[in-house]
């Protein structure tokens with residue numbers, strides 16, 4: 651683990667940034683300095699909202715030759731106010747838009763082939779509850795440089811908001827690689843943003859995150875999104891891993907529909923019985 655003591659003055663893009671930013675000043679500084687330190691040029695952001703983190707990243711890379719930000723959001727409309735577009739605060743900064751591509755209206759697997767491989771840095775900031783960021787990470791991982799960087803926001807969300815919204819913490823903990831954390835946080839307990847320098851074997855250890863998908867989900871995936879994800883995972887991962895995704899989807903769909911918890915337990919008991927029989931244990 652590496653601790654970074656970034657001490658830049660507060661980032662100030664004016665009233666819009668302060669009003670709509672979903673990151674604290676120290677988190678904004680951490681993201682900006684991590685980009686600068688790493689020399690990242692091909693940057694992807696998943697989760698745009700009003701556009702404040704896009705603005706921060708675009709300002710950070712404005713003088714870096716060939717740098718480009720690709721921003722993705724599931725929603726075309728700002729998720730807190732449907733009268734505004736996702737990214738609307740960027741309308742005031744046309745000069746920064748030359749290094750920017752925005753994709754909205756679907757999950758990232760629908761856009762990543764267009765964006766292409768060799769991503770240096772990906773910033774993930776979406777739902778904070780399962781399966782959200784687990785899926786975001788697994789979609790982008792095959793497109794990351796082998797030594798790229800993943801930055802995850804809201805890794806301490808469960809310590810100051812709903813304690814069940816712990817997905818970012820679990821994801822941050824489970825990804826293999828060198829963890830980087832800020833020395834300071836405005837929050838009461840642990841820092842709420844962190845970076846991971848991927849290692850050559852991170853991709854080979856994707857099981858670690860696929861298995862997290864079997865944890866309880868807080869929302870059900872749309873059938874269309876499920877089909878897109880399945881196709882994407884089948885293309886970039888082994889069948890064993892894709893099977894985990896499919897089973898996690900089925901398991902969680904049935905739990906969420908409260909369809910038949912008793913049935914799930916019944917299947918479990920039956921499977922244990924069959925396994926023991928198969929292993930020739932006495933039952």
Ligand SMILES: C[S@@+](CC[C@H](N)C(=O)[O-])C[C@H]1O[C@@H](n2cnc3c(N)ncnc32)[C@H](O)[C@@H]1O
Pocket residue numbers: 670671672673696697698699700701702703704722723724725728729736756757758775776777782786
């Ligand atoms: C917490 S906000 C992002 C905040 C933004 N990064 C900032 O700092 O201002 C979460 C955003 O993620 C988007 N989102 C939710 N699920 C998503 C998904 N699967 N893929 C892409 N975006 C998603 C929502 O529409 C919302 O705009």
